[in-house]
Amino acid sequence: MIKNLTCKMLIQRCFLRLLHIAPRVRFAPSPTGYLHLGGLRTALYNYLFAKSRGGVFILRIEDTDQTRKVEGSINALTNDLEWAGIECDEGPSKGGNFGPYVQSERLNIYQEYIEKLLANGSAYKCFCTERRLNILRRDAIRTQRIPKYDNKCRNLTPANIQEKIKAGTPYCIRFKLSSDCSSFEDLIFGGIAYDVSLNEGDPVVMKSDGYPTYHFANVVDDYLMGVTHVLRGVEWQISTTKHLLIYKAFGWTPPLFGHLPLIVNADGTKLSKRQSDVKVEDYRTKGIYPLALVNYITLSGGGFEHVVGEGIRLKTMDELADEFHIEKISSHPSRLNPDLLEECNRLELRRHLEDEKLTKSLILNLQNLIKNKYSSENLNVSEEHVRSVLLWATSRITRIEELVTPKFAFLWILPSNKNLEVNRNLFEKLVSDLENLEKFEQDSIKDNLKNFSAENGVKFPVLMKMLRSVLSGLNEGPSVSEMMQLLGKFQSLERIKAAIR
Known part of the structure; x- marks a missing residue:
C-alpha cells in the first residue's frame, strides 16, 4: 500500500513524469454489438492524442462479461475503426509486447493480481447469495436509501471463511473501499471530488465464474500495458476515484484521466436511434465518407482552435492530429448538427473530384449504383457522362447515392420514343x-x-x-x-x- 500520498499528490507527480514522454493510450470497447458514434469519438480522440505526440494507440477488447458478447462484433468493430482511418499500433490483430489484447485471454494474469490484493488485505471473499443481495436492494428502495452492498463479508474471520470454502459455498472477490481517495484532476473537467465509499458498497472485482469485473481488469491492464493517459466517456468519471483506490492498493502510480462529454442531439436530448443514426455502420451504408464523419465529430466536440470566420474546412487525419489540443476539448455536451455532416460530406465529395485517382473510383462506384438501380433500363453510363454529372452535382448533392433517386433518373435512362407523338x-x-x-x-x-x-x-x-x-x-x-x-x-x-x- 502507498503511504502518506493523497490522490492529488499522486496525479501531480504523474503529470510531471508524463509531461515530456510519448503517451500510450487505449480504446477498450466491449464486443457487445455495433460501434456507435460515442465509441468512435472516444477512439478518434485517443488516436489523435497519441498521433499528435508521437505516442502509441492500443486497441483492447474488454470481453469479461461473456453473457453480453455478440458473435462477430470484434471484427465489425475493427472494420469500422479501419474504415474511419483509425489504425491501432498494438491490438488483437497487430500484436505487441503487452498482450494478449483480449481480456478473456488474460484470466491467469487477473488471478495473479487478485491474490496480491487478498494477500495485502485490500480485498476479501464474499459468500453472499444473489437472494440476499436482492433483499438488500429491495429494502433500500423501500426505505428510500441508496441501494448498496452492506460489506457484511468484509468482517468474516479466517475460520468462517475456511468453513464456507470447505462446504463448497460459491464466492466472489470484493475490493475494500475507503475514503482515502475522493478527488482527482480531470484533464477536461478539472477538479473532481467524489467519495465513492459514501454511495457504494465494496465492489466485486472477481466474479464467482473466475472472470474479473471491468473496474478491476481495466486497472490491471492499463498498468501492465503502460497506459499513460485514459481518455474515456464521462459516464466513467464517477468510477475514477474507485479505480484510483485500486491503483493505490497495488502501490501503482495511476495514469492521467480525461473524460469526454456526452454526445447529444441538436436539441440537447439523448442520442437515440429514433432521432438520428447512432451506428457507424449506418453512416457507411448511407454514403457518408469516413473523413466527413471524422470531421463532423471533431466539429461537434472541440479539441481544436476555431478561427472565427474560417467556415468549415475539411481536414485530413494528419492535419487533425497536428492541430489537436486536449485542453481545448469542451466539457459541455457535444451537440450534433446534421447540417454540418452534410456539408462535410459535400466537401469530401469535392475533394475526390479534385484527385484523378479518387475521381475514377467515384465514377466506377456511381456506375455500379446506377446499373444496380436501373438494371432493366437502356442507360447512358459512359465515363465522360458520369464525370460531367458529378462535376455538376457537387453543389446540389451531399452524397452520390442521391444521383440514383427518381429525381435524377433522367440523367441515366435513355427515353423510349415508342408511341411518342411529337410535332x-x-x-x-x-x-x-x-x-x-x-x-x-x-x-x-x-x-x-x-x-x-x-x-x-x-x-x-x-x-x-x-x-x-x-x-x-x-x-x-x-x-x-x-x-x-x-x-x-x-x-x-x-x-x-x-x-x-
Whole structure:
C-alpha cells in the first residue's frame, strides 16, 4: 500500500513524469454489438492524442462479461475503426509486447493480481447469495436509501471463511473501499471530488465464474500495458476515484484521466436511434465518407482552435492530429448538427473530384449504383457522362447515392420514343435554333425556349411538357432548361432528334 500520498499528490507527480514522454493510450470497447458514434469519438480522440505526440494507440477488447458478447462484433468493430482511418499500433490483430489484447485471454494474469490484493488485505471473499443481495436492494428502495452492498463479508474471520470454502459455498472477490481517495484532476473537467465509499458498497472485482469485473481488469491492464493517459466517456468519471483506490492498493502510480462529454442531439436530448443514426455502420451504408464523419465529430466536440470566420474546412487525419489540443476539448455536451455532416460530406465529395485517382473510383462506384438501380433500363453510363454529372452535382448533392433517386433518373435512362407523338416540324426548327445557341447554360436555354415558343405560336408550358417527354420520358426531375444544361448540348439535341426520326 502507498503511504502518506493523497490522490492529488499522486496525479501531480504523474503529470510531471508524463509531461515530456510519448503517451500510450487505449480504446477498450466491449464486443457487445455495433460501434456507435460515442465509441468512435472516444477512439478518434485517443488516436489523435497519441498521433499528435508521437505516442502509441492500443486497441483492447474488454470481453469479461461473456453473457453480453455478440458473435462477430470484434471484427465489425475493427472494420469500422479501419474504415474511419483509425489504425491501432498494438491490438488483437497487430500484436505487441503487452498482450494478449483480449481480456478473456488474460484470466491467469487477473488471478495473479487478485491474490496480491487478498494477500495485502485490500480485498476479501464474499459468500453472499444473489437472494440476499436482492433483499438488500429491495429494502433500500423501500426505505428510500441508496441501494448498496452492506460489506457484511468484509468482517468474516479466517475460520468462517475456511468453513464456507470447505462446504463448497460459491464466492466472489470484493475490493475494500475507503475514503482515502475522493478527488482527482480531470484533464477536461478539472477538479473532481467524489467519495465513492459514501454511495457504494465494496465492489466485486472477481466474479464467482473466475472472470474479473471491468473496474478491476481495466486497472490491471492499463498498468501492465503502460497506459499513460485514459481518455474515456464521462459516464466513467464517477468510477475514477474507485479505480484510483485500486491503483493505490497495488502501490501503482495511476495514469492521467480525461473524460469526454456526452454526445447529444441538436436539441440537447439523448442520442437515440429514433432521432438520428447512432451506428457507424449506418453512416457507411448511407454514403457518408469516413473523413466527413471524422470531421463532423471533431466539429461537434472541440479539441481544436476555431478561427472565427474560417467556415468549415475539411481536414485530413494528419492535419487533425497536428492541430489537436486536449485542453481545448469542451466539457459541455457535444451537440450534433446534421447540417454540418452534410456539408462535410459535400466537401469530401469535392475533394475526390479534385484527385484523378479518387475521381475514377467515384465514377466506377456511381456506375455500379446506377446499373444496380436501373438494371432493366437502356442507360447512358459512359465515363465522360458520369464525370460531367458529378462535376455538376457537387453543389446540389451531399452524397452520390442521391444521383440514383427518381429525381435524377433522367440523367441515366435513355427515353423510349415508342408511341411518342411529337410535332416533327416544330422540333426540327427547335433543333436548328438550339444548334445556333452559343451559351448552352440554364438561363440562356430558358430564354431561348421562351422566345422560340412565342415565335412559333406554341404555349410555353406545352413546349416544356413535350420537351420533358423526349428528353427523359419521366414526370419527375429538374426544370427542362436545367435538365438540358446537365445533359449538354450534344446529348440534348440527340434525344430530340431521336424523337423525330
